[in-house]
Amino acid sequence: MSQSVPGIYMFGDSLVDVGNNNRLPISLLKASFPHNGIDYPTGKATGRFSNGKNAADFLAEKVGLPTGPPYLSLLSIGRKLGKAPVTGVSFASGGAGILNETNKLFKQTISLTQQVEYYSLVRDQLVQQLGSTQARAHFTKSLFMIVIGSNDLFAYFKKDSKISKQYTPKQYVDRMAATLDQLMKRLYGLGARKFVVTGVGMTGCCPAFRKQNPGNECNTHSNHWATKYNDGLKILLRKLKLESSDINYSYFDIYAAMSDLIKNPQTYGIREIKEACCGLGKLKADIPCTPVSTYCSNRSDYLFWDLYHPTEIVSKTFADLLYSGSIQVAHPLNVAQLVRL
Template identity: 55%
Template sequence: MGLDLVLVLCLFVLRFGGLEGQMVPAVFVFGDSLVDVGNNNHLKLSLAKANFRHNGIDFPGKKPTGRFSNGKNAADFLAEKVGLPPSPPYLSLISGSNKNNASSFLTGVSFASGGAGIFDGTDQLYRQSLPLSKQVEYYSKVHDSLVKQLGSSAAQNLLRKSLFAVAIGSNDVFGYSGSSDLGKGRTPQQYVDQMASSLEGYLKRLYGYDARKFVMVGLGPIGCCPSQRNKNKTEECSDETNRLSFLYNQALMAMLRSLQSELKDVSYSYYDTYSVMQNFIQKPTSYGFTEVKAACCGLGNLNAKVACLPISKYCPSRRDHLFWDLYHPTEAAARMFLDDAFDGPPQHTFPVNVRQMIAQ
């Protein structure tokens, strides 16, 4: 199909509506390894990669794709919900003849990268990632490409109806209490306030490039992931890490309310991952889990002494586990998170859920 025909079809869709079941024109994804769909595969220096077994064992084709999961992640399920194909990794679209080809961007792009943070430098341990600053820069190139090929009005129409999903902050929190310099000289409250303030700046930049509908994902109690439990002899959660996550979520919610007050045409749906994940941990059988402490894939105590590598063992029933590896949820958990964010009640997703935001 030639580019001219693709653009004509796009303009038709923008004017008269999408295919049956398609709720938005596109989904643009920003974040870390929770929603990375393969960008890090293209970063030569990065140690944060999942392009080897046993990752992807439950993905279509049973092959690793760069997703830090046994199967699909939350970004995949969001695309499914709105009737779109998964947003492809940006770095896979800018090589060779595809370089900044607007037709590749029409249904969305993922800029998410394992190890990425709101602050630059969260990837010190992993050597290389696409921090949020770089992700937003890449989106600006996509925006300009769409404007050039569709025209300003059509590109604006497409983007203002699209979803902009943002799932980031975990690596910043880990960095505060880790060996990096990120937290030096700042109290926990000062640190999370600066996280929220920096994120606000990036959201305003996205707004300047026609982003209007934001799916904002709060941090879970990441002190309960297997890597953190393994550091405690009692295998309990890290209270310090969880407290920092909780404080950041409070700062994030306050920032979003302020942003919407300032920019009247912005809509957002905030998902309270923290409370929902706590429910999974405290009442696992209610959600179909039998194991919420140990990783499914790994080696050693809680399968968390050695990461999910080809030499690692993995559990036979991934649906029973909350965690796939040291840090990341299983496909089953990711699906439940996304289902709840999309159609969930006000106590989990507010001021509206994603479906309600799309309808606004």
């Protein structure tokens, strides 16, 4: 067990969901069936939107901790919180967004605001269990990882989006950053001091967007606003640090990492950057990965597992970069440096 990192508290969307959506009765976004999980140690679907493990699993492995269980798995039949492990909990939920309206797209998901509320309940329990002094030390050294924002952009740039009629793209990405700022300040007030925050990747290059363009090219408009949001996020993080000097953070520039992978796939051992491994139709992106979909046998050759999500091998690559990558992709610190503080 890593003493330098006593726990990981995971907030975010389907990139790091480890099974919360399985427990949402009417959610339209689930990965609780084959062919998901085909390369997971059990060979079974776990609610991860992946052929195997995702970034949450790999980061936990890096610091010597078990993957935090899904928060909803800790609830009793009466929806009371059972005993949470001191090594961390995952609140991440497929389809979740920073903005509350994003969460209405998929009928049922755990919004980031709600994820922070759930964390406050876990925190209260640990304060009772450990005592306030020990609990404060625990939270100060724990990692608070936030992987979110893609669904907000998908909601804005999807065909027939109502949201795009209400806000200009700039107003929208500014709202995303301002909302995240408030939620991070709330986490700070609840004891968080070490943040691991990822930007948004090249949303316009996922198979779901590529298939709509001639030549299966990326959606440059969506990518442009992903970079604008990321710029706002970097400013927000610097300001938080200025306002509260005891905050330390690692920002992972997943956009830069993904861009390099798409430009130089052979460096990463990847051969297919456009088509999904699991799905049906054009670029296998007409339907998600479901039991009726076909899937590739050479999964480690693919960037995308399904129409939105990376394969296990790519999640591992990104987790490696986040943990020990250069300042080009992880700044001002990588996670290895962050945990030593």
